[in-house]
Amino acid sequence: MTDANRSKQESARRSFLKISAAASLAELLNWSGSSSAASHTGKWEGAETQAPQSSPALSPLAGLPPLKITEVRVIVTCPDRNYVLVKILTSEPGLYGVGDATLNGRELAVAEDLEKHIAPLLIGRDPEQIEDTWQYLYRGPYWRGGPVQMTALAGVDLALWDIKGKRAGMPVYQLLGGRTRIGAMAYTHASGKDFAEVEDVARKALARGFKCVRAQVAIPGLEGTYGTSGGQKKPEASAGRVANMASLPSTEIFEPAPYLRTVPRLFEHLRANLGDEVELLHDCHEKLDPIQAARLAHDLEPYHLFFLEDPLRPEYKESFRLIREHSTTPIAMGELFNSLWDCVPLIKEQWIDYIRCDLGHIGGITAARKVAILAELFQVRTAWHGPGDIGPPTHAANVHVDISIPNFGIQEMVFFPDVAREVIPGAPEFKDGYMNVGDSPGLGCDVNEEAARKYPYRRAYLPTARRKDGSVHDW
Numbered sequence: 165m166t167d168a169n170r171s172k173q174e175s176a177r178r179s180f181l182k183i184s185a186a187a188s189l190a191e192l193l194n195w196s197g198s199s200s201a202a203s204h205t206g207k208w209e210g211a212e213t214q215a216p217q218s219s220p221a222l223s224p225l226a227g228l229p230p231l232k233i234t235e236v237r238v239i240v241t242c243p244d245r246n247y248v249l250v251k252i253l254t255s256e257p258g259l260y261g262v263g264d265a266t267l268n269g270r271e272l273a274v275a276e277d278l279e280k281h282i283a284p285l286l287i288g289r290d291p292e293q294i295e296d297t298w299q300y301l302y303r304g305p306y307w308r309g310g311p312v313q314m315t316a317l318a319g320v321d322l323a324l325w326d327i328k329g330k331r332a333g334m335p336v337y338q339l340l341g342g343r344t345r346i347g348a349m350a351y352t353h354a355s356g357k358d359f360a361e362v363e364d365v366a367r368k369a370l371a372r373g374f375k376c377v378r379a380q381v382a383i384p385g386l387e388g389t390y391g392t393s394g395g396q397k398k399p400e401a402s403a404g405r406v407a408n409m410a411s412l413p414s415t416e417i418f419e420p421a422p423y424l425r426t427v428p429r430l431f432e433h434l435r436a437n438l439g440d441e442v443e444l445l446h447d448c449h450e451k452l453d454p455i456q457a458a459r460l461a462h463d464l465e466p467y468h469l470f471f472l473e474d475p476l477r478p479e480y481k482e483s484f485r486l487i488r489e490h491s492t493t494p495i496a497m498g499e500l501f502n503s504l505w506d507c508v509p510l511i512k513e514q515w516i517d518y519i520r521c522d523l524g525h526i527g528g529i530t531a532a533r534k535v536a537i538l539a540e541l542f543q544v545r546t547a548w549h550g551p552g553d554i555g556p557p558t559h560a561a562n563v564h565v566d567i568s569i570p571n572f573g574i575q576e577m578v579f580f581p582d583v584a585r586e587v588i589p590g591a592p593e594f595k596d597g598y599m600n601v602g603d604s605p606g607l608g609c610d611v612n613e614e615a616a617r618k619y620p621y622r623r624a625y626l627p628t629a630r631r632k633d634g635s636v637h638d639w
């Protein structure tokens with residue numbers, strides 16, 4: 165055996181002993197690894213047989229003692245709606261990070277992926293090596309991508325950025341390059357059963373300080389319309405309630421003809437009654453065919469939307485060309501994307517104006533930084549997805565990125581109800597039209613595990629959609 169090989173073997177043996185010690189420490193600390201309805205705690209099984217997971221070539225930060233991941237907790241909780249949180253603990257006492265890995269309607273699949281497949285790979289790794297960990301978790305398993313794996317990866321990524329910020333004593337936006345703006349201009353939702361009700365909700369939003377409103381109206385003659393079926397969404401409403409969701413999927417009816425007739429009339433009404441100053445947005449929720457989307461974008465031109473969101477299904481990137489050829493209404497796309505590569509054709513062909521993928525489903529801050537930089541080069545702005553069904557750490561991550569990049573566009577936001585803020589404190593704050601994060605180190609969010617246990621997971625599905633003839637349509 166050469167000296168180099170002997171020294172490699174010795175260093176692997178030392179790391180192995182450290183990992184075993186960490187695992188026994190976890191046992192001493194009564195980390196049971198048992199699952200309950202409210203909280204799953206992922207315990208790394210197999211500490212005795214695993215090799216260290218960090219590349220030995222990557223040395224710890226100069227001047228700081230080496231750091232290791234000692235424990236990964238996966239917490240599933242339902243404070244008004246289901247959330248999956250990832251808490252990563254380190255060898256430095258009291259230093260941990262909190263990420264969000266919530267995938268609406270498939271929460272338990274992500275929790276299982278994290279507990280059974282990902283947590284074992286993290287124990288013993290250096291949490292400072294965020295990019296290396298991202299690459300390892302993305303490319304390492306060979307079976308890369310998909311919403312479940314990418315949401316799990318985002319949860320880990322956010323927790324690691326949180327740790328890095330806490331260790332550096334800086335909010336994450338500082339690590340991303342520092343502030344570029346005073347806050348992230350935010351939009352809220354106004355929806356209703358008719359134009360007057362949408363207008364009323366929009367007025368309340370404006371009175372609260374919003375300058376941008378997404379408007380959705382129930383379509384006459386159709387049972388259930390996306391964005392309106394949970395009842396009137398007030399700007400001060402919560403992030404959505406699992407109580408409003410069915411324990412098995414409900415069915416909404418969609419027909420393009422009445423939808424395409426009604427939506428331009430809604431915006432004609434809103435412009436006439438709310439004036440020119442307010443920024444108006446509309447979400448098609450991936451329901452249209454290319455020529456229908458082109459017609460809607462064209463018909464909406466007189467009302468100068470901030471953007472028309474997600475007009476087509478995520479599979480059909482090329483079809484965005486058709487919308488562009490027919491209209492100057494700005495187009496946003498991306499909340500169903502779960503791969504960085506999904507964004508590439510739309511950005512590089514300039515078929516969209518806003519990329520609005522979900523940080524929680526595309527791989528976290530590490531992925532979002534790359535999307536934002538690519539978009540900047542093609543004059544596309546960001547509009548990260550910010551619904552109630554992703555947890556506060558993802559909303560915080562959205563804002564840390566928003567306020568540190570040059571090509572930020574707009575930020576979708578929700579107000580979390582008290583019960584969610586008790587369990588997951590630290591969501592960004594809204595004031596005078598802008599979202600902001602504070603200056604506390606890391607992402608600024610936490611998880612109260614004791615409170616989380618009070619709200620066990622409740623099965624809940626998103627609705628589905630069908631045409632009047634009974635055939636399946638996109639919800």
Ligand code: KDG
Binds near residue numbers: 447499550551
């Ligand atoms: O879970 C589905 C929601 O995240 C989605 O329907 C919300 O389209 C949405 C939006 O723009 O917020």
Ligand code: MG
Binds near residue numbers: 447449473474499
């Ligand atoms: Mg949407």
